[in-house]
Amino acid sequence: MAEPQVAQKAPYIYKPEKDEKVAWCACGMSKTQPFCDGSHRGSEFRPIVLDVQAGKTCAFCGCKQTGNAPMCDGTHSML
Secondary structure, eight states, X not given: OOOOXXXXXXXXXXXXXXXXXXXXXXXXOOSSXXXXXXXXXXXXXXXXXXXXXXXXXXXXXXXXXXXXXXXXXXXXXGO
């Protein structure tokens, strides 16, 4: 199994202004972190699609090593 690329060793904080559907990048190669831009094509990685609520702050995993994908669980502090 391939390892995802570490995009950053910190979470991406995101607070949407409206309800929306997002696709979290699981491979770490997206240029639009923390969201998928299709860079995973040709790999075994797939984005995680979820609905986010307006005004609710999300801490998306930046290191791609979380055990609670797509949310940060602090794993980056051990890298």
